[in-house]
Amino acid sequence: MIAFSCDIDWAPEEVIEDTLNLFELFKIKCTIFSTHNSSIISKANKNLFEIALHPNFNDLFNGNLNNSFDNILDEIMDIHPYAKGIRTHTLMQSIPILQKFADKGFIYESNNFLPYHTDLKPFKLWNGLVRIPYNWEDDVHWNYGYSFDDARVSLDSNSLTVFDFHPIHVFINTENKYRYNEAKKHYKDPQKLLELRNKEVPGTRDLFINLLKHCKQNSIKTYTLIDIAEDFLKNNK
Numbered sequence: 414m415i416a417f418s419c420d421i422d423w424a425p426e427e428v429i430e431d432t433l434n435l436f437e438l439f440k441i442k443c444t445i446f447s448t449h450n451s452s453i454i455s456k457a458n459k460n461l462f463e464i465a466l467h468p469n470f471n472d473l474f475n476g477n478l479n480n481s482f483d484n485i486l487d488e489i490m491d492i493h494p495y496a497k498g499i500r501t502h503t504l505m506q507s508i509p510i511l512q513k514f515a516d517k518g519f520i521y522e523s524n525n526f527l528p529y530h531t532d533l534k535p536f537k538l539w540n541g542l543v544r545i546p547y548n549w550e551d552d553v554h555w556n557y558g559y560s561f562d563d564a565r566v567s568l569d570s571n572s573l574t575v576f577d578f579h580p581i582h583v584f585i586n587t588e589n590k591y592r593y594n595e596a597k598k599h600y601k602d603p604q605k606l607l608e609l610r611n612k613e614v615p616g617t618r619d620l621f622i623n624l625l626k627h628c629k630q631n632s633i634k635t636y637t638l639i640d641i642a643e644d645f646l647k648n649n650k
């Protein structure tokens with residue numbers, strides 16, 4: 414069972430559109446963890462894309478006291494009032510944060526990352542939230558020093574694999590932190606980012622497209638995370 418997710422991380426519209434177009438091209442489903450108001454995300458094909466939330470609470474821990482946890486959460490909930498899932502930027506979480514997500518009516522959270530773990534299983538938290546862990550993330554793949562010619566996770570239909578891609582890394586075909594550090598200086602400039610795209614070695618974009626092709630060629634059904642959460646709840650009453 415394969416599920417794709419994307420953490421949008423404030424990418425410019427052209428960069429988001431590029432990743433969404435690739436999902437469309439191969440007719441593969443994806444859960445979008447949105448960070449901000451984007452017309453590309455709002456217009457995304459509902460048959461393929463689920464919109465979930467990706468709030469950033471880091472400022473609260475960096476001494477920026479001009480904001481509050483509730484304000485940050487309410488702001489992104491106002492943009493996407495129908496979102497049922499949530500993954501925080503940098504995976505910040507705590508017992509009270511998870512409780513708040515349950516109180517706000519979310520169905521699932523995906524804040525637990527188990528790199529390359531085999532056979533993920535959703536499970537229910539004390540507050541009724543379904544926890545859906547994930548086991549692959551682009552930037553962590555290069556932090557391990559792994560090549561992007563192999564995702565190193567099971568694509569077997571019997572075991573759950575959840576991918577997390579960032580549109581910025583798909584766009585510039587990131588293969589290491591040096592390329593990303595350079596790209597960060599031009600984060601809002603798609604033309605410059607395109608010039609910085611990796612063409613030398615396999616990168617995030619190459620792997621991403623290979624995975625989409627693999628799913629299409631083998632008629633592998635893909636799922637959004639809300640599909641997985643609802644299916645889990647139906648079978649675990």
Ligand SMILES: [Zn+2]
Pocket residue numbers: 420421422467501502503
């Ligand atoms: Zn993020």
